[in-house]
Amino acid sequence: MKIINLSETNSILNQYVSEIRNVEVQNDRLRFRRNIERIGEVMAYEMSKAFAYSVKEIQTPLGIAPVSTPDNQLVISTILRAGLPFHQGFLSYFDYAENAFVSAYRKYKDTLKFDIHIEYIASPRIDGKTLIITDPMLATGGSMELSYQAMLTKGHPSEIHVASIIASQRAVDHIASILPEDKTTIWCAAIDPEINEHSYIVPGLGDAGDLAFGEKE
């Protein structure tokens, strides 16, 4: 299993991550969503370097140019709802990708205990394709685990990319222990050390879905 933490290399990505974390900046919802989208764009670009390429002969008005382009058949799968702007960032770069959507939400029994519920999935067949599952936050990893299992009802991908922005160390360890070792890569822009008693990532950024779209009742 490969784990790629993009913040280990200095780039403008870190500016976007700092803004979504920053309590003074993150309440500007438009900027918050756009920053998530920009991180999706940068991550898509980095991920594209891991795809399989072949040379195509491209007819220009003046001749033939050999160009190496990716051959992967991509399915971008997103966990509602915080995943939506992240998904859009990936889709802006992988504009030929197919798309899948899975709903996963925490249903609280009390202030500390919750179950994760999946009620909706819309997906193409994914057999032999490159599955990218995007969710900006991996706290316990429970939503990602259940969403991955839900996606398996649509077939078996040839490779899997788990794309998140902020992941807890616990979630990275959990996902690494349950997804297929030989064909999975975990991508993130930060790995934070802790989750608190409410299963929020610390320092994290708070509730990504609420910051992007407003509080739920």
Ligand SMILES: O=P(O)(O)OC[C@H]1O[C@H](OP(=O)(O)OP(=O)(O)O)[C@H](O)[C@@H]1O
């Ligand atoms: O790793 P986990 O412990 O499962 O937590 C992470 C999940 O929490 C957030 O969604 P949330 O349940 O807040 O739903 P929302 O996107 O509707 O806000 C986030 O987008 C992940 O899906």
Ligand SMILES: O=c1cc[nH]c(=O)[nH]1
């Ligand atoms: O830290 C967390 C955990 C779950 N969901 C979030 O949006 N943030």
Ligand SMILES: [Mg+2]
């Ligand atoms: Mg939320």
